[in-house]
Amino acid sequence: MKESIRLGAAFAGVVVGAGFASGQEILQFFTSFGLWGIAGAIAAMAVFAFIGMNLASIGSSLKSKSHKEIIYKICGKPIGMFVDAVITFFLFGVAVIMYAGAGSLFEEQFGIPAVVGSLFMVVATMVTVLMNVQKIITVIGAITPFLVALIIILAGYSVLTADISSAEIARLAQEQDAAAPHWLLSAFLYVSFNIACSASMLAVMGGTVKDRKTAAIGGAIGGGLLGVLILLVNLAMLTKLDAVSGAAMPTLALAAEISPVLANIMAVVLLCMIYNTAVGMLYSFTARVSEAGTKRFKVLVVLFGIGGFALSFVGFVSLVGTLYPITGYLGLVLIAAVIIYWVRKVAGGARVSSETVS
DSSP, rough: OOOHHHHHHHHHHHHSSSHHSSHHHHHTGGGGGGTTTHHHHHHHHHHHHHHHHHHHHHHHHOSSTHHHHHHHHHOOHHHHHHHHHEEEEEEEEHHHHHHHHHHHHHHHHHOOOOHHHHHHHHHHHHHTTSOOOOHHHHHHHHHHHHHHOOOOOOHHHHHTOOOOOOOHHHHHHHOOOOOSSSHEEEEHHHHHHHHHHHHHHHHHHHHHHSSHHHHHHHOOOOOEEEEHHHHHHHHHHTTTTTHHHTTTHHHHHHHHHHOOOHHHHHHHHHHHHHHHHHHHHHHHHHHHHOOOTSHHHHHHHHHHHHHHHHHHOHHHHHHHHHHHHHHHHHHHHHHHHHHHHHHHHHHHHHHHHHHHOO
16 A cells, blocks of 8 residues: 555656646636536546556556557557657646746745746756656655645635635636636546646556556545645635636745745745656656666756756746647547546456356
8 A cells, every 4th residue: 555655646746736736727727617616626536536547557567668558558559659749749848837837936936037946947857857767756756745735724724714705706717717618628628638748657657566456546546636636726716716816826825825934835845846747747758759767868858958948938827828728638538548448448357257157
């Protein structure tokens, strides 16, 4: 169980990056739908757990070193080539968003120029990615509990001190930029873009676990944890929507309402979560195009880091609102492939069982 929890925490840590931990993703994908966003969070939790369980399990059975083996296994070669290319492209895109998020955080919370924050994050992720994958998993998983604790504090404070009516919530929610036209579609898009971006690292994580069942439980734990965090952040922002509307870092705005000290602690934890996702994305992207640990891999890590830094100047909020929904639509292909693979596996197991009985 310890191995499963470690894997689950690392999986959640990869997904919970700049957009999630800052509240910007949750605002666009869930809170913008008002109370329906709560139903969306519950739906996202179920899908996250199911997909995480299956991807980690397959990764363990294939001993994956990149997402390529899993994608070709569940999609077949023709569709697999397309999905592989899409995932590889967006791995780099999400790394760029993390660099932009770090810059935004440094500027908004500490008054330090965004370029300094982005550069700091680029250097930190490059240094980490040059380590071995087991150390990377340990580092990512170790930071997640701190975020969980802070989100529980923020959600508890927001709900207990709420002084906003449901009518006001509905009005303010409609003024937010929604990622999709319907709350359920938005929930699925949120899961799909996160799965599209985290599938590669989850495949590598699953590949390090010898026992397939242990990996599957870890994937399910990570998915369930993500769902709980989505629900808590969404509740916090719904009950304080008048305070967070328009903020680039909504959770930071919530923390500042409680205490300047807590805001600074939240900023550090946010930075750590941004770092988590940036490490996962840069490692997965580079491992897909070059074998990890080789001299070529190390050179590419540096080159891709520099390229990501240059592209991060587009801006954090605009990158989240543009790249993530597009990735979500493409990630639906991957989710569909996982579901079809699971149905075939279950049907095949039932057929074998019936033939054995007869």
